[in-house]
Amino acid sequence: MHIRNTGSAPTLEDCLRAADxxxxxxxxxxxxxxxxxxxxxxxxxxxxxxxxxCEFTYAAAGERVRALLERxxxxxxxxxxxxxxxxxxxxxxxxxxISRLSSFPPHTPIVPLAVGSGTINDLVKRAxxxxxxxxxxIPTAASVDGYTANGAAxxxxxxxxxxxxxxPKVVATDPVVLAHAPAYLSSSGFGDLASKxxxxxxxxIAEKAGALGAPGAEPINEKAWAMTQPGILDAxxxxxNAARGDEDAVSALFGALAVTGFAMQYHKNSRPVSSAEHSxxxxxxxxxxxxxxxxxxxxxxxxxxxxxxTAFTELFFADPEGPPPVPKDFRRPAxxxxxxxxxxxxxxxxxxxSALKTASEKYMEDPQAEKVNAGFRDxxxxxxxxxxxxxxxxxxxxxxxxxxxxxxxxxxxxLSRTEAIxxxxxxxxxxxxxxxxxxxxxxGNFETILSRxxxxxxxxx
Numbered sequence: 420m421h422i423r424n425t426g427s428a429p430t431l432e433d434c435l436r437a438a439d440x441x442x443x444x445x446x447x448x449x450x451x452x453x454x455x456x457x458x459x460x461x462x463x464x465x466x467x468x469x470x471x472x473c474e475f476t477y478a479a480a481g482e483r484v485r486a487l488l489e490r491x492x493x494x495x496x497x498x499x500x501x502x503x504x505x506x507x508x509x510x511x512x513x514x515x516x517i518s519r520l521s522s523f524p525p526h527t528p529i530v531p532l533a534v535g536s537g538t539i540n541d542l543v544k545r546a547x548x549x550x551x552x553x554x555x556x557i558p559t560a561a562s563v564d565g566y567t568a569n570g571a572a573x574x575x576x577x578x579x580x581x582x583x584x585x586x587p588k589v590v591a592t593d594p595v596v597l598a599h600a601p602a603y604l605s606s607s608g609f610g611d612l613a614s615k616x617x618x619x620x621x622x623x624i625a626e627k628a629g630a631l632g633a634p635g636a637e638p639i640n641e642k643a644w645a646m647t648q649p650g651i652l653d654a655x656x657x658x659x660n661a662a663r664g665d666e667d668a669v670s671a672l673f674g675a676l677a678v679t680g681f682a683m684q685y686h687k688n689s690r691p692v693s694s695a696e697h698s699x700x701x702x703x704x705x706x707x708x709x710x711x712x713x714x715x716x717x718x719x720x721x722x723x724x725x726x727x728x729t730a731f732t733e734l735f736f737a738d739p740e741g742p743p744p745v746p747k748d749f750r751r752p753a754x755x756x757x758x759x760x761x762x763x764x765x766x767x768x769x770x771x772x773s774a775l776k777t778a779s780e781k782y783m784e785d786p787q788a789e790k791v792n793a794g795f796r797d798x799x800x801x802x803x804x805x806x807x808x809x810x811x812x813x814x815x816x817x818x819x820x821x822x823x824x825x826x827x828x829x830x831x832x833x834l835s836r837t838e839a840i841x842x843x844x845x846x847x848x849x850x851x852x853x854x855x856x857x858x859x860x861x862x863g864n865f866e867t868i869l870s871r872x873x874x875x876x877x878x879x880x
Contacts, residue, residue: 438684466528474502476535500706516546537563541571548584561673562601567680577769607718610731621694636853696847697853698726698846730878745863
């Protein structure tokens with residue numbers, strides 16, 4: 420393993436203290452029984468509750484929560500989404516919940532309860548934010564890191580974006596409930612956790628690029644880095660059996676995912692925990708990627724994105740002597756040409772306008788691009804050493820993901836290998852968050868790396 424020891428990881432309690440929105444995290448057996456007391460301790464004691472779930476998550480925990488609250492004399496109203504087809508994190512559902520919250524008499528104190536996995540939480544989080552309401556999150560699966568994050572990833576007009584909103588005031592979940600979630604949800608959470616390795620390597624790249632004046636780049640925040648990076652490998656090993664229903668493993672997985680959400684609360688954006696691998700996922704989410712009509716989970720899309728970006732990073736930094744050669748006929752396109760390329764890549768997509776806006780925001784004129792290129796060439800060995808030391812080798816990553824029940828090949832999420840690799844082009848276009856994809860594009864060897872990846876007998880097979 421080539422993971423650098425960057426010091427001991429802070430505890431879950433340390434990370435909760437660093438967060439400034441979530442006041443309590445309850446992760447233990449019997450947590451559901453504590454919810455009435457939690458409501459009295461952290462919310463308006465006269466409040467009624469709006470319990471939001473889908474049919475499956477209502478059966479998993481919502482029904483018990485409702486009975487516990489009613490037994491304590493706490494009024495409970497419900498909004499239960501259908502279980503099938505699988506609920507999408509689409510802004511139209513946020514409007515539905517806002518309407519439901521607005522239907523209560525004026526000045527009636529209401530506490531939204533999000534009982535479910537990542538989609539339910541994001542929908543409730545944004546609706547509660549728009550109504551200026553604190554809310555309680557009751558996760559039913561260790562499937563994403565978004566439970567404790569202060570943002571909601573939602574589709575709006577066909578474009579996947581993260582909307583600002585306040586994290587839950589309290590998160591309460593029982594490992595027994597998490598362990599009984601469908602295995603694919605736990606493996607999705609494992610894939611989401613593994614992606615933090617790429618968030619780290621890309622942040623190393625972004626810090627250097629930012630020092631050279633590249634847009635979409637920022638220096639590493641030491642505290643956010645300490646919250647997300649030193650403990651990743653240990654957390655992955657401790658949670659590898661989560662999809663097998665192991666309560667200790669799923670508890671470790673949920674705790675590690677919660678920490679990454681707290682890092683987002685602390686840092687106020689997703690830079691510490693997501694990068695190019697999530698851009699792959701966002702492209703596929705905008706395309707409604709499904710298998711036999713069932714949407715692929717966020718975590719499984721991120722898994723394939725993480726494998727793809729790991730392969731891309733290994734190939735880009737393969738030569739210790741310097742970056743890959745630039746084709747002799749390479750010419751960096753002018754902004755107008757670049758916008759034409761982006762428009763063509765998203766032709767017919769509702770996200771085209773957003774992609775074009777991003778293309779303008781992240782574009783560098785030739786003098787600035789050459790400054791970035793020269794800076795990376797001059798410090799190649801140092802940057803390469805830092806990235807390779809942080810990167811989990813593709814072979815080791817694949818082994819961990821396979822043991823955790825994650826998909827390893829694009830075909831598992833209804834993509835051909837060629838389609839998955841080609842997604843890199845659009846993934847590079849949709850976020851102004853500097854990554855290895857941006858560096859390769861700025862240095863002129865982006866297509867060289869994609870060709871090598873396509874020709875490889877090792878990657879995504």
